[in-house]
Amino acid sequence: MTMETLFKKHRKLISQVTTNIIREAMNTIPWEKQLVAIRGSRGVGKTTLMRQYIKLNYGIQAGEALYCLMDSMYFTSHSLLDLAERFHLMGGKHLFLDEVHKYPSWSKEIKEIIDLYPEMKVTFSGSSLLQILNADADLSRRVRSQDLAGLSFREYLRFYHGIELPVFKLEEILSNPDAICTRVCEACHPQPLFESYLRAGYYPFYDGDVEDYYSRIENVVIFIIDQEMTEFCGVAPANTRKLKAMLMFLCDNVPYKVNIAKLASYLELNKATVLSYLSGMKKAELLHLLYSSNVSVTKMQKPDKIYVHNPNILYALGSRENIGTVRECFFVNQLSKGHTVEYGKTSGDFLIDGRITVEVGGKDKSFEQIADIPDSYVFADEMEFPVGKKLPLWLAGFLY
Numbered sequence: 001m002t003m004e005t006l007f008k009k010h011r012k013l014i015s016q017v018t019t020n021i022i023r024e025a026m027n028t029i030p031w032e033k034q035l036v037a038i039r040g041s042r043g044v045g046k047t048t049l050m051r052q053y054i055k056l057n058y059g060i061q062a063g064e065a066l067y068c069l070m071d072s073m074y075f076t077s078h079s080l081l082d083l084a085e086r087f088h089l090m091g092g093k094h095l096f097l098d099e100v101h102k103y104p105s106w107s108k109e110i111k112e113i114i115d116l117y118p119e120m121k122v123t124f125s126g127s128s129l130l131q132i133l134n135a136d137a138d139l140s141r142r143v144r145s146q147d148l149a150g151l152s153f154r155e156y157l158r159f160y161h162g163i164e165l166p167v168f169k170l171e172e173i174l175s176n177p178d179a180i181c182t183r184v185c186e187a188c189h190p191q192p193l194f195e196s197y198l199r200a201g202y203y204p205f206y207d208g209d210v211e212d213y214y215s216r217i218e219n220v221v222i223f224i225i226d227q228e229m230t231e232f233c234g235v236a237p238a239n240t241r242k243l244k245a246m247l248m249f250l251c252d253n254v255p256y257k258v259n260i261a262k263l264a265s266y267l268e269l270n271k272a273t274v275l276s277y278l279s280g281m282k283k284a285e286l287l288h289l290l291y292s293s294n295v296s297v298t299k300m301q302k303p304d305k306i307y308v309h310n311p312n313i314l315y316a317l318g319s320r321e322n323i324g325t326v327r328e329c330f331f332v333n334q335l336s337k338g339h340t341v342e343y344g345k346t347s348g349d350f351l352i353d354g355r356i357t358v359e360v361g362g363k364d365k366s367f368e369q370i371a372d373i374p375d376s377y378v379f380a381d382e383m384e385f386p387v388g389k390k391l392p393l394w395l396a397g398f399l400y
Contacts, residue, residue, distance in 0.1 A: 003086055006074055010062040013069075017051040021159055023204070025049060025148055031057075031123065033144045035114055037132055038125040040148035041285035041309075042228070043220040045204045046125040049148070050096055064093045071102040080109040088117050097124040101231070107132075107139055114142065127224075128285050129232035149337050150202040150310060153194060153397020159204060163188050168398045170339065174356070174377060177386040177395060184398075185384055194394040198326055202312040202333075214316035221247065221313065224284050233280030242267045243277060247286060247308075251318035254325055256306040275302060285309050288332050292345035304343040307332050324361070327381055327393060331360050334396045347373055360393065 026049060030036060038046050051067065058065035066087055068074070074083070080103060084095060095113070100106045110122055128147070132140050157163040165187060168180055184190050200206045203220075206213045225243045229235040235243060246267055250256055264274045281287040289303035308314050310333045311326045328349060335341050335352060344350050348357035348370045357376040359369060363383055367390060370376040376389065383392040 003083075003090075006066065006068060006072070006083075007062040009069075009072070010067045011060055014051055014055050014067060015060040017048060017055055019052050019055060022052055022056075023049060023151075023155065023159070025146070026053060029053075029146050030144045032121075034118070034121050035110070035139065035143045036121075036123040037130070037139075037143050037145040038123070038148055039128050039130050039132075039145060040125075041128045041150070041220075042223055043203045043205065043216070044148050044150045046148055047098055048204070050098060050123065050125055054096060058094070064091065065096065066092055066094075067096040067098065069098050070100050070106070075103055080106065081112055084109075084113040084117065084120065088120060092120070094121040094123065097122065099126065100124040101126045101130050101228075111139060111142075127228050127232065129228050129280075129283050131232070149400070150312075151197075151204055152334060152337075152400045153197050153201070153394055154400070156197045156201040156397075157188065157193060160201070160206070161188070161193065165398065167400055168395075170335075170352070170356075170399060173391070173395050173398065177391050180395065180398070181385045181392060189384075190392070190394050191382060191384060194397070197397070198311045198330060199315050200312060202310045213312075217312060217316040221286065221317065224286060229277075229280050229284055233277070233283070235277060235280065239269070239273075239277075242269060243281070246274075246277070247281070248317060250287070250306055251308055251314055252320055254307050254314070255328055258302050258304060258306055260302045278303065278306070286313070288336060288341075290332070290341060290343040290350075292343050294340055294342055304345060309333060323381070327362075328360050331358070331379060331393065331396050334399055337400055339399075348376060365390070 023045060029038060031053060038050065040046050054065050054067055087095060113120065113122060132143055132145060151159055154165055154167065157165060165184060173180060200210055200213050203217065205216060225240050229243065230237050230240065249266065260271050260274055264271045267274060278287065278289060282289045286309050288307040288309060290305040290307065292304045307329050311329050314326060314329055332341055339353055342351040344357060349360050350358045352358055355375055357370050357373045359365060359378045361378065362381050365378050365380045367378055378390040379393045379396055380390055381393045386392065
């Protein structure tokens, strides 16, 4: 395979991507820096975002920019360093390397590229499990890293329904919910759209066919466990079926009050291995692990509660529906980006940022359990406007 073949692939892939809807992450990624990493779980839109940026800023022709899939057959007979040298000689200025973790010596060769060609920019994407700090060549001091999550409820409204609303900080939501709810309700009826989001809205590849969407989510999960967790988390290939079994078990039993001995017995694994696998599944964005105190968490400490990463995985893989679980799963998912979420062991469901106590429930959820606690709130489903410190649950979807 020649360099010209890579250029042809670049033209084909960049010309195919649409720029009708572009996520706002486009404007927060520091594309102008010499070395940029975009990390995230499979399926959240890293590849699309990268290709859209190239199309908007460099056009579809390979020249100043070159987009490469790192599992391309080209790299079976050429090194990344060799590619960079040829690209530089042809006047290339910006290399885009997609799924960089599929190239074994990526960190060493990228370090050499930016040392040899300081005027060349390198932007790469990789799994949420990608280790930049502890890779073969430590790039952590030189790379600008951006983590890409799935769609928030706010982004879903924009992405699928063309409804433009701003991000609100948690402090704004808690102190001024009436004004925010009024603004949202003037733009749409949030509750039915929120219910749709919980079922099929987190990943930006829903095309109206729910069964196909759930099938794609299942494929994403299988790929993460079979490929990424064996590569990055030391999971023995023979145990991948057990990880899938554990995830299916958790989908039907979350929020799971953790009994590691029971889980280890169910999976026929020792406790240390189960804890290690749970930690890997958290990093892979398949699970959220909650502790009653994040400060004192040790490496092999069992979590107090386990949630599946987002409600769409619950609906795709679970065999029974529990709306209470879905609500809590949504809340943990949205708050975990930018905030610390702890298990409210003694009062409330969750403790946010070490000081805000939250209960999550349906519209009839009372305030009694946390009424005497300062900085306490209820986030309740099936509401469009707040009642005192009882706020609509969907408001938690406007944090990013």
